[in-house]
Amino acid sequence: MLSRLTAYSLPIASVLIIMATIRYPDLAFQAALYGLNLWWNVVFPALLPFFIGSELLLGLGVVNGMGVILEPLMRPVFNVPGVGSFVLAMGLASGYPIGSILTAKLRRQNLLSKTEGERLMSFCNTADPLFISGAVAVGMFDNPSLGGVLLAAHYLSAIGTGLLLRFHGHRDSATAPGPATSKRGSLLVRALTAMDDARTRDGRPFGQLLGDAVHNSINTLLLIGGLIILFAVIIRVLTAVGIVSATAGLLAALLAPIGMSKALAPSLVSGFFEITIGAQQAAHSGAPLSQALAVTSAVIAWSGLSVLAQVASIVQGTGMSLRPYLLARAVQAALAAAVTLFLLGPAGPVADHLLVPAYLELNPVSSVPVWLDRIEGLGGLTLWFMGGLTAVSLVLHSLNKLRAAVRR
Secondary structure, eight states: OHHHHHHHHHHHHHHHHHHHHHHOHHHHHHHHHHHHHHIIIIIHHHHHHHHHHHHHHHHTTHHHHHHHHHHHHHHHHHSSOTTHHHHHHHHHHHOTTHHHHHHHHHHHTTSSOHHHHHHHHHHHOOOOHHIIIIIIIIIITSOTTHHHHHHHHHHHHHHHHHHHHTTTTTTOOOOOOOOOOOSOSOHHHHHHHHHHHHHHHHOOOHHHHHHHHHHHHHHHHHHHHHHHHHHHHHHHHHHHTTHHHHHHHHHHHHHGGGTOOGGGHHHHHHHHHOHHHHHHHHHTSOSOHHHHHHHHHHHHHHOHHHHHHHHHHHTTTSOOOSHHHHHHHHHHHHHHHHHHHHHHTTTHHHHHHHSOOOOOOSOSSTTSOHHHHHHHHHHHHHHHHHHHHHHHHHHHHHHHHHHHHHHO
């Protein structure tokens, strides 16, 4: 029944959107220009180096070596192989949709099983901190000190989602083979061996590896750009024909009984499709600040249909199902809203002392382009995340060895 409903609804929706685009060509054109400008000036230059770098690290076997070092952390905590640590660090630091891209690559290289890939993608495909602390906290709410709350809510909800989704597919005991390394020797030696073995298996000369990395990265970014432009047009057209306002009216009737401001309904509807528009409308809704921030956190965690469409295209052919990912987005949205309200309410006094203002300037020097500053900031955060994960994993590994020695 559901498959038949989808088979009929999608063509009908597509025809209606095309008709609305023809009816409002000026709005569609302006929306397409907005999406193109966003992609070309921010997304493309900011993410291209990370995409190329990740391809090189995979081809050179660095990710396999990291997988051995991070296995003591990732397997018991999130029930995924150690190579997932690379996806976790890149996803948390670089934002949508790099977490899903790297998960799909690892899955295609058989470093993740189907279930492990679904678990990993559920909490590693997140918004980047520069967007949250800069664009949202400063640009939309005009309050840099809110960045700490929004960042804490987003990352805590992501980790919480990962802990919950570790039980996904618990009956499926299949795991990816992972790096074929000996259990003997120190962790560093095993990591270097895994890296060397992976490089040998890949076999491509560095010149070919670099060319493939650039080619694949640009193709992926072209796909992302097309989807950004498409959903920018869809949202503008749906707004013009009154569908967004009508849906917001129905949603407003549901918000009042639970004590939420009706003014937040349009932001929830817009945020269902696209993060930026939903967050911006929440910031200017006139609703109480705590409620506006809770809705903003939920919208950012949900990520919008635009990002979901990108993920669906990226994981095509990997065998991974989108159902766990959709469930994870809904779970994280609810968790993010709850954590935000908790940090602003009962934990308010503690949060004020522990959460330093998280404002990271998007353009601290007028002569430095935004995309260049984003590369510098995101690169530094990636290294910090990887360093922190490595430190925790080494501590856990040492504790496990100590426990084993005591038992003897």
